[in-house]
Amino acid sequence: xxxxxxxxxxxxxxxxxxxxxxxxxxxxxxxxxxxxxxxxxxxxxxxxxxxxxxxxxxxxxxxxxxxxxxxxxxxxxxxxxxxxxxxxxxxxxxxxxxxxxxxxxxxxxxxxxxxxxxxxxx
Amino acid sequence: xxxxxxxxxxxxxxxxxxxxxxxxxxxxxxxxxxxxxxxxxxxxxxxxxxxxxxxxxxxxxxxxxxxxxxxxxxxxxxxxxxxxxxxxxxxxxxxxxxxxxxxxxxxxxxxxxxxxxxxxxxxxxxxxxxxxxxxxxxxxxxxxxxxxxxxxxxxxxxxxxxxxxxxxxxxxxxxxxxxxxxxxxxxxx
Numbered sequence: 001x002x003x004x005x006x007x008x009x010x011x012x013x014x015x016x017x018x019x020x021x022x023x024x025x026x027x028x029x030x031x032x033x034x035x036x037x038x039x040x041x042x043x044x045x046x047x048x049x050x051x052x053x054x055x056x057x058x059x060x061x062x063x064x065x066x067x068x069x070x071x072x073x074x075x076x077x078x079x080x081x082x083x084x085x086x087x088x089x090x091x092x093x094x095x096x097x098x099x100x101x102x103x104x105x106x107x108x109x110x111x112x113x114x115x116x117x118x119x120x121x122x
Numbered sequence: 123x124x125x126x127x128x129x130x131x132x133x134x135x136x137x138x139x140x141x142x143x144x145x146x147x148x149x150x151x152x153x154x155x156x157x158x159x160x161x162x163x164x165x166x167x168x169x170x171x172x173x174x175x176x177x178x179x180x181x182x183x184x185x186x187x188x189x190x191x192x193x194x195x196x197x198x199x200x201x202x203x204x205x206x207x208x209x210x211x212x213x214x215x216x217x218x219x220x221x222x223x224x225x226x227x228x229x230x231x232x233x234x235x236x237x238x239x240x241x242x243x244x245x246x247x248x249x250x251x252x253x254x255x256x257x258x259x260x261x262x263x264x265x266x267x268x269x270x271x272x273x274x275x276x277x278x279x280x281x282x283x284x285x286x287x288x289x290x291x292x293x294x295x296x297x298x299x300x301x302x303x304x305x306x307x308x309x310x311x
Contacts, residue, residue: 003124013132017139022147026206036146037139064202071205086136093129 003092006054007085011039012047016082019057019074027060027073048072056081148258149306150200151209153299155193156264160295162189167288171281219249236280243272243287264298 007016014037022028034044051057056078060071074082162185169181197213223245227238247269254262268291275283 008132010135013135014139017136018143021140021143022204023206023208026204026208028205029203032203036142069202086133089129089133092124093126093133 003088004081004085006050006056007082009047011037011043012051015044015047015051016056016074016078016085019072020079020082022074024076024079025073027071030070030072033072051078054078054081144258145306147204148302150203151196152258152261153302153306154196156295156299156302158192158196158299159189160292160297160299162186162292163295164288164292167284167292170284170288216249220246236276236283239283239287240272240276243291244269247272260298260302264294267294 007013015033018033018036019026019028030041030044033039034041037044039047048057048059052059055075058073058075060073062069062071166182166185170178173181197209201209223242227241227245231237231241247265250261250265250268252265254260254265268287271286271290271294272283275286278286
């Protein structure tokens, strides 16, 4: 099982989670994400660029009054990648638990087992 | 090989970020709206106890206009930061529901403002309960509480209704709004 390394980086994980938490077709302003995640302009821009290159987000530049604004949205591809990443994490966690339980259930030399109820699930 | 702790940390990061987004949305949209309409109800219904009919008509017209203006202004302000088609549909749904409630209560009970007010207040609270079921428990609690207060007030008579809905109903909306605002204070907008 492999995890999407692009999403797994902590800051990009927060970015993707924040965008995925909003309804599909929503877009957020650059400063909203910056303030929400406590990032600098440069740091946020660098991570957004990586995600945009992968096709996970799209950006739109516009003017509100005289002020330039950048809006960011998750693409369908990005939403799918994030959902798969999250599902992979959950599978990994349950798998690791199962593996640990199986390890604990290995019979000792004297024939006893640490796990009394689930040793058949290895 | 990833350790279970790393996997768990990533899932916690996701959950915390989602919660921060939800709180931020509630803080900048629902909280100020609750406080605004809480003040409208508090002033309006307490005014019902002390003012003559003509003055009361002007008071309510002014308060409702102010309420819608503030609500609309807040949405425009927030739309500059988060643009959501679903958010726009929810706002429009509220406007439509309020319009229908006002239409039904004014046409069905034109000479009985006591019944008309009860229909309006409990109709809006039905909306709160529905939102509460889907989105946030606070709205569910508020909706049920104000419905109970309005029902008791309705059974006790017009003066008790105005007093209870003004003080407890309006007060509950203000308190609920402040609570939402306060709970999201650590999350930036």
